[in-house]
Amino acid sequence: MSLKSLTKTWEPMSYGFLDASAKREIRRKMLKAIAVPGCQIPYASREVPMARGWGTGGLQVSCTLINPGMQVKVIDQGADDSVNAASIRKFLARVSGAPTTMNTLEADLIQSRHRIPEEKLREDQILVLQVPNPEPLRPVQPNMSIARQMHADADYGRMWLQLYEQIVRSGRVMQGASYPSLVNGRFVMTPSPIPRWDVPKMDMAAHLTILSAGREKRLHAVPPYTRVEPLVFDDVPYRVEEHAALTCSRSGARGFFMNEIPQGDGTSTYEVSDSELGVKTIRCRDGEAAQVGETWYKSGEMV
Template identity: 50%
Template sequence: MKAEPQFAFLDEGSKKEIRRASLKAVAIPGYQVPFASREMPMARGWGTGGLQLTCSLVGKDDVLKVIDQGADESVNAVSIKKLVQATTGIPVTERTEEATLIQSRHRIPEVPLTKDQILVLQVPMPEPLRKYEKKESVTKRLHAESEYSGAWLMLFEQIMKYGRTTTGADHPVLVNGRYVMAPSPIPRFDNPKMDHSEALILLGAGREKKIYAVPPYTEIRSLAFEDHPFKGEDFSGKSCRFCGATGVFLDEFYIEETGMTEYQCNDTSHCADRLERQGEKEVQHATI
C-alpha cells in the first residue's frame, strides 16, 4: 500500500519539535533557541531555516507569499512556493494584504503587516556577536550576562574610521530591552518596521540550527549612540520610475540609454499594486 505524502513535506514529529522551539522563542523575545534542523530538498544557505518554519506552521486555510530581496519571481522565491504548494495544495499570492504566511529573504514588505499575519525571515547568521567572538560557548555567556560592549565597540570603531556606522544590512537591534539580535540581512531601512509590529516575526537559521522571534508589539531598537543616531537608507527626493512611489526602499540603476541614474521599487508586488490602482499595465522590473 502506497504511503500518503506528508502534508507540507515534514513529518509530524519534526513539525512539533520546531513548533515547540518557536513557542519558546516567542516567550523569550530575541533569544536564540536551538533546534534539530532537518534536511530539506534545497541546499543549506538557501532558506532551509525559514522553509522549516513555514512547513511547520502552514495550515490548509493559509495563503502563502514568498519574496527574495523584494521580488516574488526570483528563483529562490519561486522554488520555495512550488515546494510548499505541491505538498499542501494551499494558494499562493503576490499581494501582501492577502497572505497569512509570508516567507522572506532580505526584506520586510512595504505594506504594513497585520495581527493576522506571520512573517518568516530566512537567516544565514543568527549570532550578532559572531563578528568579534567565534566561540559559541562565549557568545552564550555574553548574552546571559547582557554583556554587549563588543557590539558597541564594533559600531564605535566604524564611526571613528568612517564617520558613521557602516552596517549596510543586518544592523543589530535590542529586543524588548534585553537581547541583542541579528534582524537577518534586511536593509537598515527595514529595521524600524520590526518595532511594535502587529505581526509575529519568526527568524530561522537552518544551517546554524537556531530559531528566534519578535512577538507582536515588541519594542525593537537599533543599536546607536546618542550623538550618532541610527539612520536607514535615505531616499529623500527620489521616487520609483514606474509607479512614482516615495518613502519606500528603492533600487538604483544606471540607464545606459539615457546616461542617468534612476530608481525603482525593490518590493515588486507593492509597485505592481500601485500601477494597477493607477490603471497602468504591469512592467518588467530590472534586477540587481
C-alpha cells in the first residue's frame, strides 16, 4: 500500500459542493427522519455560501440528494423568479450540472420556501422545504431541553391550551403559517411557514417531504402516504384561508391560494401565488400548448 493509492486527484470542490462526509451524515439523518415521521433529527449543519436563515437547511439537503440526471425546481413563496429562488437554482445547477426547470410536472427535486405547489406531486418527486424554526413547542416552552422531553412524552397539552386561548379570545384559531400538525399519530411538527392552505396537501401525499432548518441544525420528514393532521378540536373544524372566491387578475385562475396586491386607490387585486400555474393558465387561455397537472384544490375545495 502506498500513500498515493489512498489519495485522489485534488479537486477545487466536491460534487454538489458538500464534502462526502457531510453528505453521508445528512443521508443517515434523513433515513432516520423518514423512519420516525415528524421527529426532529439533529445534524451538523455545514457552511454554505448563503446567510443562515435564507434556506441553508434546504440547500444542504438538496446538495445531498441531487445528481446530474435530476431536474431541479426552486420556488420562493410560490414564485420561480424571485431573487432567492433564482440564486439557489443557479447555485444547484452550477455545483451539480443538473438541469433546471420551472415546470412542476417535470421536476424530480423541488426546493421550496413557504409554499407547496398547487399541482399534485408524484411518488417519484421529492419536496424539500426550508424551515426557519422547526420547534413547534417554542412558543409555549422556550427551554429546548424541556421541549424535547415533552416530545418524548408526547406531552402536547400546552399547544392545545394555546389554541383554546385563541378561540376564547378571538372566536377562532388565529394560527396562520406553521400550523402545528400531528404526524403519523405521534409527533407534532411545524410544517415550515407554509400557509394553512398547504397543510392538507401533506396528508397521505404520494411524495416524500424533507423539512430542514440549517440555522437550528435539525431536520424532519414526512414519508409518502403518511397521515398529517392539523391540531383541531372536534367542534372547531380546521379552516384554510378564504381564497376560494378570489380570481387572479393576470391569468384568471380561480380557487387557488392568492397573493394580495394593494392598489393606489386603496383596493386590492390578487394574483395566484403559484407563478408557474399562472403561466400555464395564461398559455392555455391564449391557445398555446401547456399541460396543467391535477391540482390539490378544485374551486377552493380540497379534492
